[in-house]
Every structure is written in structure tokens, then in C-alpha cells.
Amino acid sequence: MSELWQHTAGQLSALLGTGEVSAVDVTESVLERLRSVEDDVKAFITITEDEAKAKARKVDEMRSAGEDPGPIAGVPVALKDIFVTKGIRSTAASKILENYVPGYSSTAAARCDAAGLPLLGKTNLDEFAMGSSTENSAYFETRNPWNLSKVPGGSSGGSAAAVASGQAVWALGTDTGGSIRQPAALCGVVGVKPTYGLVSRYGMIAFASSLDQAGPFTRDVRDAALLLDAIAGQDPKDATSLPIDHPSYAASLEGGVDGMRIGVVKELAGEGLQEGVKIRFDEAVSVLEKLGAEIGEVSLPSFEYGIDVYYLIAPAEASSNLARYDGVRYGLRVDGEDIVQMNSKTRAAGFGPEVKRRIMLGTYSLSAGYYDQYYGKAQKARTLIIRDFERAYGEFDLLVSPTSPTTAFGFGERTDDPLTMYLSDICNVPTSLAGAAAISVPCGLAPEDQMPVGIQIMAKALDEPTMFRAAYAFEQSFRGRDSQIFPELVSR
Amino acid sequence: MTAPSAQFVTTIGLEIHVELKTRTKMFCGCPVAFGGEPNTRVCPVCLGHPGTLPVPNEKAIELTNKIAMALDCEIAPHSIFHRKNYFYPDMPKNYQISQYDIPIGSRGSLDMEVGGESRWIGITRVHLEEDTGKSVHVGGGGRIREAEYSLEDFNRAGTPLVEIVTEPDITSAEEARVFAQELRSILEFLDVSDVRMEEGSLRIDANISVEAPGRSGTKVEVKNMNSMRSVFRALEFEEERQRNALMNEEELVQMTRHWDEKSGVTIPGRVKEYAFDYRYFPEPDLTPIEPSIEWLRQLQEELPELPIAKRRRWMEELGLGPYDAQVLTSSPGVSVFFEETLEAVKDANPKQVANWVANNLAGALSDTGERFSDLKITPSQFAELMDMVASGEINASQGKEILSAMLLTGTSPGSIAEERDMRQVSDRGELEAVVDEVISNNAEVADRIRAGDMKPFGVLVGAVMRATQGKANAAVVTEILKEKLGAS
Numbered sequence: 001m002s003e004l005w006q007h008t009a010g011q012l013s014a015l016l017g018t019g020e021v022s023a024v025d026v027t028e029s030v031l032e033r034l035r036s037v038e039d040d041v042k043a044f045i046t047i048t049e050d051e052a053k054a055k056a057r058k059v060d061e062m063r064s065a066g067e068d069p070g071p072i073a074g075v076p077v078a079l080k081d082i083f084v085t086k087g088i089r090s091t092a093a094s095k096i097l098e099n100y101v102p103g104y105s106s107t108a109a110a111r112c113d114a115a116g117l118p119l120l121g122k123t124n125l126d127e128f129a130m131g132s133s134t135e136n137s138a139y140f141e142t143r144n145p146w147n148l149s150k151v152p153g154g155s156s157g158g159s160a161a162a163v164a165s166g167q168a169v170w171a172l173g174t175d176t177g178g179s180i181r182q183p184a185a186l187c188g189v190v191g192v193k194p195t196y197g198l199v200s201r202y203g204m205i206a207f208a209s210s211l212d213q214a215g216p217f218t219r220d221v222r223d224a225a226l227l228l229d230a231i232a233g234q235d236p237k238d239a240t241s242l243p244i245d246h247p248s249y250a251a252s253l254e255g256g257v258d259g260m261r262i263g264v265v266k267e268l269a270g271e272g273l274q275e276g277v278k279i280r281f282d283e284a285v286s287v288l289e290k291l292g293a294e295i296g297e298v299s300l301p302s303f304e305y306g307i308d309v310y311y312l313i314a315p316a317e318a319s320s321n322l323a324r325y326d327g328v329r330y331g332l333r334v335d336g337e338d339i340v341q342m343n344s345k346t347r348a349a350g351f352g353p354e355v356k357r358r359i360m361l362g363t364y365s366l367s368a369g370y371y372d373q374y375y376g377k378a379q380k381a382r383t384l385i386i387r388d389f390e391r392a393y394g395e396f397d398l399l400v401s402p403t404s405p406t407t408a409f410g411f412g413e414r415t416d417d418p419l420t421m422y423l424s425d426i427c428n429v430p431t432s433l434a435g436a437a438a439i440s441v442p443c444g445l446a447p448e449d450q451m452p453v454g455i456q457i458m459a460k461a462l463d464e465p466t467m468f469r470a471a472y473a474f475e476q477s478f479r480g481r482d483s484q485i486f487p488e489l490v491s492r
Numbered sequence: 493m494t495a496p497s498a499q500f501v502t503t504i505g506l507e508i509h510v511e512l513k514t515r516t517k518m519f520c521g522c523p524v525a526f527g528g529e530p531n532t533r534v535c536p537v538c539l540g541h542p543g544t545l546p547v548p549n550e551k552a553i554e555l556t557n558k559i560a561m562a563l564d565c566e567i568a569p570h571s572i573f574h575r576k577n578y579f580y581p582d583m584p585k586n587y588q589i590s591q592y593d594i595p596i597g598s599r600g601s602l603d604m605e606v607g608g609e610s611r612w613i614g615i616t617r618v619h620l621e622e623d624t625g626k627s628v629h630v631g632g633g634g635r636i637r638e639a640e641y642s643l644e645d646f647n648r649a650g651t652p653l654v655e656i657v658t659e660p661d662i663t664s665a666e667e668a669r670v671f672a673q674e675l676r677s678i679l680e681f682l683d684v685s686d687v688r689m690e691e692g693s694l695r696i697d698a699n700i701s702v703e704a705p706g707r708s709g710t711k712v713e714v715k716n717m718n719s720m721r722s723v724f725r726a727l728e729f730e731e732e733r734q735r736n737a738l739m740n741e742e743e744l745v746q747m748t749r750h751w752d753e754k755s756g757v758t759i760p761g762r763v764k765e766y767a768f769d770y771r772y773f774p775e776p777d778l779t780p781i782e783p784s785i786e787w788l789r790q791l792q793e794e795l796p797e798l799p800i801a802k803r804r805r806w807m808e809e810l811g812l813g814p815y816d817a818q819v820l821t822s823s824p825g826v827s828v829f830f831e832e833t834l835e836a837v838k839d840a841n842p843k844q845v846a847n848w849v850a851n852n853l854a855g856a857l858s859d860t861g862e863r864f865s866d867l868k869i870t871p872s873q874f875a876e877l878m879d880m881v882a883s884g885e886i887n888a889s890q891g892k893e894i895l896s897a898m899l900l901t902g903t904s905p906g907s908i909a910e911e912r913d914m915r916q917v918s919d920r921g922e923l924e925a926v927v928d929e930v931i932s933n934n935a936e937v938a939d940r941i942r943a944g945d946m947k948p949f950g951v952l953v954g955a956v957m958r959a960t961q962g963k964a965n966a967a968v969v970t971e972i973l974k975e976k977l978g979a980s
Contacts, residue, residue: 102542103536201543202543203543239547239778324540324584329540339642343579366577
């Protein structure tokens with residue numbers, strides 16, 4: 001490796017710590033890479049070059065003054081444009097927030113800043129995080145660095161693509177029903193959906209409040225642990241953030257999987273998988289077995305209802321969360337004859353079709369006379385899924401499945417068929433509904449299309465240390481065989 | 493067929509909103525206050541900016557629990573917030589964080605007295621929510637849809653608001669007024685709210701329906717009652733309007749009506765053609781309220797004596813009349829003033845003090861619209877005045893004059909009496925000289941009295957009082973006159 005942008009955050013931290021390189025060197029290298037491939041990848045809605053350089057200088061000044069800016073200070077980061085950032089336009093990839101410049105910062109962004117991470121910019125996403133391909137962005141499509149004619153997955157497609165292409169050393173995304181894990185798998189990077197409540201949701205533009213959770217995109221497992229260490233922890237501004245002292249995840253990597261009980265989820269690892277995904281996943285499982293894990297199969301029948309339950313609960317919460325975009329206080333306003341008309345014209349013009357579809361779905365499932373049948377029933381089914389997980393974790397330490405049933409698909413392939421698009425997240429929604437943790441780790445390219453495949457390692461709530469340990473052990477053993485990190489950025 | 497009016501049955505239920513007196517808003521750190529420059533007490537949270545989250549105000553939860561306890565409610569061991577969804581420009585998130593199926597308090601009652609009779613009014617629920625901002629719709633008669641434009645002030649948005657709903661147990665406008673006053677007193681004693689109806693920190697809406705034999709009632713919601721008096725007047729008007737409609741066999745429509753204080757009538761508002769669908773669902777941004785038994789027990793212990801209990805105790809222990817007891821327990825201000833005065837007096841008895849506080853002092857305050865908390869004088873100054881009256885140092889009318897001066901200046905009664913040379917003259921020697929002079933100036937009257945005709949006795953007492961500029965102790969004067977004239 002010759003260029004700084006190619007290094008992992010862990011490697012860069014070491015170089016910065018010894019003073020071999022400066023934060024300005026690192027940031028400029030990454031910014032140069034960002035600019036040189038952005039026309040191909042289109043990962044960023046807003047690039048904050050000046051802010052990034054200023055922050056890098058500040059970190060260098062601290063180091064030269066003998067102050068400790070922190071272990072990862074100076075490694076630049078990109079944020080999904082759903083984290084609000086003070087003084088920097090924050091859009092959620094929606095026209096309704098096209099010119100919205102917040103007066104405050106999200107806790108996750110503030111913690112990145114406090115850790116000394118220069119902000120490279122705000123990455124593209126499906127509007128309000130609603131989608132699985134980033135095609136629902138109101139601005140433009142982001143391309144998969146492994147094949148520019150394929151989608152990067154979604155909704156955090158911009159963050160995933162930026163990390164995969166070297167436009168950012170690492171990035172934050174949000175995961176409501178797979179929005180970190182699925183694009184991580186499709187772009188061949190590591191993505192973590194932490195336990196619900198581990199990372200503050202304050203300042204994350206809400207999609208579905210009971211499911212939304214922020215997490216890192218990185219090029220290896222160690223980096224993911226480092227970044228999660230920086231952003232996790234209770235926040236007095238988020239009443240649902242967990243009142244716990246979390247252990248250091250970066251210190252939880254070693255130890256291996258010898259003797260660990262790992263269950264393969266039958267419902268997610270059998271039928272309906274793309275052939276190459278199945279091949280790579282089975283190989284990954286045998287790698288874990290060779291490393292000493294006890295592999296078994298577990299059936300979780302309630303997972304069959306995962307997508308149905310998710311598409312009742314998430315849109316219901318979204319329909320309420322998105323009611324605030326009415327043209328009264330901020331964001332887009334389209335004038336009308338009276339205020340009611342102004343509201344509806346603003347929302348008609350400001351929201352894209354998928355957002356409207358979900359608002360209508362959610363409004364319907366909460367309506368009088370339908371609540372018990374839909375939202376109420378979905379909550380009961382959610383409880384069944386949680387029980388199934390509990391049962392499985394009585395038997396196993398971790399559960400595994402492919403992260404996505406397919407590799408990245410082509411633009412427009414699923415946009416006319418929302419149900420097929422929704423099924424992209426079939427492996428991811430159960431963990432979200434249970435509020436538990438999961439990580440997606442690259443496990444090779446599918447032979448038929450040479451596109452990345454990811455293995456999803458699921459852990460019970462707050463058991464991130466065990467999850468990281470297995471992910472790290474797997475990655476260490478797997479790396480030797482398939483070490484290609486940066487794709488060529490071509491269309492195939 | 494018309495029914496005799498005695499057969500009409502009036503059913504009233506009240507819905508009361510109380511703004512809590514917390515330092516900060518329900519879900520953010522903005523200060524709670526009334527009025528002020530528009531949009532000066534706002535932040536991203538109470539303006540509903542993207543990504544913001546509510547953090548519950550623990551004090552507001554505590555105060556709501558106190559209200560629920562004072563109203564004898566069952567306290568939910570696991571209570572949750574819901575979102576009430578509807579669009580309105582003064583509601584920043586277009587949903588209100590409120591409570592739905594599991595309020596903090598439920599199934600309570602309020603004990604009150606109407607015309608000397610005890611009445612229990614059922615309390616359906618006591619729940620906690622956030623207040624909205626305020627809209628001013630300019631043009632189009634102030635209605636949102638016809639307005640030329642609307643102005644929004646979010647200073648009030650997010651103020652903790654408690655909703656208290658009664659059972660339909662109230663049977664007259666007078667009962668409604670007594671209930672509202674009793675509830676206001678309780679809230680004042682709990683020190684949870686400013687309870688100023690004119691500022692909207694106490695808001696009362698009513699549902700009222702009148703039934704006649706064979707004709708079921710039609711529920712009408714009455715809003716915009718901005719004082720205790722208007723609660724009474726509005727409901728009396730509405731009761732009469734519905735009775736008349738029933739007698740004339742006119743159709744009554746379920747609707748909202750607004751009380752117009754000036755013209756003294758209720759004006760039709762929105763017709764309730766359908767129930768609004770608020771799409772309630774549990775608020776995912778907040779965790780359940782689960783008070784510990786120890787905490788609830790501690791709150792219970794901290795509850796002050798409620799006005800009705802105090803009233804009954806004073807009537808029994810101090811022998812106060814119902815009117816005085818009522819006035820003295822109408823607010824903690826008057827109640828504490830009375831108690832502290834009682835502790836400070838030497839000669840005056842409780843009944844006397846009660847009478848003075850309930851009539852002279854409370855009367856003077858209601859004339860100026862002040863509250864006991866605004867008083868310039870202290871209970872010990874007032875106690876001094878009471879002792880001066882009780883010991884005969886001054887007479888009652890002098891006492892009233894001194895009181896007026898005290899209320900203006902806040903100076904002690906002794907120095908006012910001194911200044912105005914108003915000490916009552918009780919000295920026999922001094923008064924005998926005056927009496928002698930009056931007798932000699934009114935020889936004819938004196939003779940009639942000596943002859944046993946007591947009718948003109950008062951004339952002589954009056955003459956002595958005039959001669960002393962009202963300072964003579966009337967009792968002593970009477971005594972001397974009787975001795976000198978051999979009357980009995």
C-alpha cells in the first residue's frame with residue numbers, strides 16, 4: 001500500500017500516533033481520492049472539504065502542542081446525510097429538506113467530531129432511509145464501486161460506496177431494517193447494526209423510531225469496533241439510549257471462536273438465495289467450523305413474518321415522524337390558497353413516491369378500525385420474533401445467515417416492484433425488530449457475477465463483544481484467500 | 493308533547509387542562525413562562541426540528557402524580573405516552589405527545605359540597621401531555637381556512653399540560669362552578685400550577701346534555717369559558733337553550749359551541765359529523781413511566797392537607813361558619829395568612845380573626861384584584877391589628893380604616909393609629925368630663941332618660957362619639973352614661 005487513503009483507520013491511527021503522518025496529509029489524500037472517483041461513484045450529496053481540512057489542522061495542532069486528541073483523531077469520516085450537522089446542509093436525500101441547514105448537531109456527529117474525525121461530507125441515501133438501493137434519493141443514484149451499473153444497496157448506499165471506493169476511510173450509516181448491513185454486503189465492506197439504544201438517535205432524522213440505529217461502515221472489523229467505541233454510549237438527549245457502560249469493542253476482537261456455538265438460521269440460509277451467495281455463505285460457515293466453532297442449524301419460524309411485520313410497524317412510525325414536514329417552520333414551502341392547501345402542496349412536491357407510499361401505508365395501518373388488525377397484530381408478531389431469538393440464544397452464542405439473499409442488482413431492476421425490493425432486507429429485519437445486534441462481514445465474490453457477498457453474524461442485545469470476536473476471527477482467516485479490497489470502478 | 497321542566501335531567505362532564513408550573517418545558521430545556529416576545533422560548537426540540545427527541549421532565553411527572561393522588565386516583569404502575577396525530581400549524585411535530593389507554597391516574601373522585609350537601613364527582617382520568625403553540629389567523633374572521641395569513645408563536649409549545657376528565661356526574665351549572673373552584677383550590681394547594689384562567693394556565697371545557705322523559709340528550713361541547721363565572725353562565729345558558737329546544741321539539745345537533753362572554757350566549761362552532769381519527773400509537777421515543785412504591789409513598793406523605801379537609805377541620809375545631817371556612821380555604825395564600833395570623837394573635841379569638849380575613853381582607857383584595865401572595869402586610873402586622881380591636885384599643889370602624897391604610901403602605905397598625913391619633917379612648921376620667929358636658933348640653937334628653945325613657949339613649953352616645961371624633965370606647969361611654977343618669 002502506498003497511498004494514505006488506502007489504509008484502514010487502525011493503520012492510519014498508528015501512523016498518526018507516532019507522528020509519521022499528519023492528519024492534514026491523511027485528509028488531503030482521502031479528499032483527492034474522493035474527488036477523483038466521485039463522478040463515477042456519486043456517493044456524496046455534500047462534500048465538506050474546508051471543514052475536513054480545518055479539523056485536520058486542529059488535530060495536528062493539538063498533537064504538536066503535546067495534547068492528546070484521542071486514539072483515532074485525524075482519520076476522516078463520512079456521514080450519511082440523515083445525521084444533522086450544525087451549519088451543514090442536512091437533507092435526508094429529500095427535496096423537502098433541500099435547503100435545510102440545522103442549528104444543532106446529532107450526537108453521533110458530535111461524537112465523531114469530539115474524537116477528532118475530520119468530516120468529509122454527507123453521503124447519499126434513499127430518501128428518509130426508505131429503500132434498499134439508494135435509487136429513492138431525490139438527487140441522484142449512487143453506483144456500486146464493484147460494478148458501476150449496479151446499485152450499492154440501501155438505504156445507506158452512499159456511505160457503503162464511499163468506504164468501498166476509498167472515498168472515505170470509514171463512514172456512519174443508519175439501519176432500520178438492514179440499511180447498514182445490506183449495502184455493506186453489496187459493496188463488500190464491513191457494516192454494523194448495533195443493539196437498539198447503544199448509539200444515540202438524537203439528531204438522526206427519524207424514519208422508524210423503534211428500529212432506527214446508527215452504526216459504522218469500515219474496511220475491516222477492527223475499524224468497525226474502533227468507530228463504534230467512539231459513538232456508542234448513553235445520551236441524556238435520547239430517552240431510549242441505554243444506561244450502560246459499554247466495554248471497549250476494539251479490545252474485544254481477540255480470542256477466536258473455538259468452542260463458540262454458532263447457529264445457521266434455516267429460514268434465512270436455504271431457499272431463495274442466489275447461487276453464488278449460497279456458495280460463499282456455506283464456505284464462510286465452514287471457515288468458522290474449521291476455526292473451532294460448533295455449528296448447528298436452528299429454525300426460527302416467526303422469521304417468515306419478518307418483512308410483513310416490518311412493513312406494518314416502520315411505515316406506521318414513519319407516517320407520524322414525517323408529519324412535521326409541513327412547510328410551516330423550515331424546509332420546502334409551496335404556497336397554497338390556505339394553510340391546509342399549503343401543507344398538502346408542500347408535501348406533494350417535497351416527498352418522493354416511495355416516501356408517499358410508506359406514509360399512506362402507515363396512516364392506513366394506524367387508522368381507527370384497522371389498528372388491531374395491522375399495527376396491533378404486528379406488535380404481537382414482533383414479540384414472537386423476539387421469543388424465537390431468545391429460544392435460539394439459549395442454544396447458540398451467535399446466529400448466522402447471508403446478509404442479503406442476492407448480490408447487488410441493476411438500476412431499475414426492482415423499482416417497479418416494491419415487494420421484491422422489500423424482500424432485499426429479508427435477512428436483516430428480524431434483528432432490527434428484536435433490537436439486537438448484527439454485523440455484515442465480506443465473504444468473497446459470487447462466482448457468477450463477481451459481486452461481493454456478506455455473512456451476517458447476529459448477536460443478542462448488547463453482546464457486541466462476542467459478535468466482534470467471531471467477525472474478527474473469520475476475517476483474519478478469510479483475508480488470506482481473497483484480499484482484493486478496492487474494486488476497479490468499472491461498468492460490467 | 494312538552495314535559496314539565498322539573499323532569500329535565502342535565503348531565504355535565506368537564507375536561508380540564510392545567511399547565512404545570514415547572515421550570516422547563518415537558519420535553520426540552522426551554523423555560524416555561526406566560527407571554528413574552530413570540531418565539532423567544534424555543535429550541536430545535538420544541539420546534540420539532542428533524543432528528544430531535546423528547547426527554548421527559550421528571551418534575552412534570554411528579555406533579556401529575558400529585559394531582560392524581562389528590563383526586564384519589566389509582567396510579568398506573570406502568571403508564572405510557574402515546575402520539576396523537578393531527579395536522580395543525582401550531583403543533584410543531586403535527587402530533588401531540590399525550591397519553592391514551594394507560595394514563596398516570598384513573599378512577600378517582602373529587603369530594604365537594606354544594607349547598608351544604610356532600611357530592612362526589614368521579615374523575616375518569618388524569619393524564620400528562622404537551623401543550624401546543626398559539627396561532628393567530630389574520631383575516632377571514634380568525635378562522636384558519638379563510639385567513640389571509642397565520643402567525644405562529646411556539647413559546648407555549650411543549651409546556652407540560654395535565655388533562656383531567658370527569659365522569660358525567662355533574663347535574664347543574666352551579667355544581668360545575670363549585671367543582672371547578674374546588675379543583676382550582678386543590679391545584680393551588682398542591683402548588684402545581686398558576687391556575688390563571690385568564691392566562692390559559694387553567695382551561696375548562698364542558699360536555700352538557702339535557703334529557704327529557706322519552707327524549708335522549710344531545711351532547712354539546714362548550715368551549716371558551718375564561719372564568720369561573722363564565723363556566724356558570726355558559727352552562728346555565730346552554731342548559732336553558734337545550735331545554736327550550738326540547739320543549740319546542742326542535743332538533744338538537746351534536747356540536748361544539750363557544751361561549752361569548754359579552755353577549756352572554758353560546759355560539760355554534762364545528763359540527764361533529766364524524767369522530768376525528770387521531771391514529772394514536774405508543775410513543776416510540778419514550779420509555780414507560782414506572783414509579784416505585786417508595787417514591788409514590790413519599791409523594792403521598794408530601795401531599796398538603798386538601799382544602800375540603802381543612803375547611804371541615806376549622807369548622808369543627810375553631811367553630812368557623814361555612815362561609816368563612818370556604819373563603820379561608822379557597823387558596824393556600826389566604827389559608828396560610830389565616831393560620832399565621834392565628835399563631836401571632838394574643839387577645840383576638842379565631843372566629844374574630846376568621847371573620848376579618850374572610851370579609852374585610854379578602855373583600856379588599858377582591859376589589860383590587862390582588863392575591864394574598866401580593867399582600868404588602870404580614871400576618872404578624874395583621875395579628876397586631878386584631879389584638880388592638882380585641883383589646884378595645886381601637887374600635888371596629890377604626891380597625892377597617894387602619895386596614896385600608898396598611899394595605900396601601902404596608903406599615904404597622906400601631907404606627908398608623910398613632911399617626912392618625914386614632915387610639916380609642918377608654919380612660920374613664922377623660923370620658924367622664926366629655927359625658928358631663930354632653931349631659932349638660934342635652935338636659936332635656938337627659939331628663940327623659942332619668943324618667944325611664946331609654947329611646948333617646950343612643951342620641952347621647954352619638955353625641956359623645958362626635959365630641960371625641962369617634963375615638964371614645966362606646967362600651968365605656970354607655971357604662972358612664974347609665975351610671976350618671978341612673979338608667980339600667
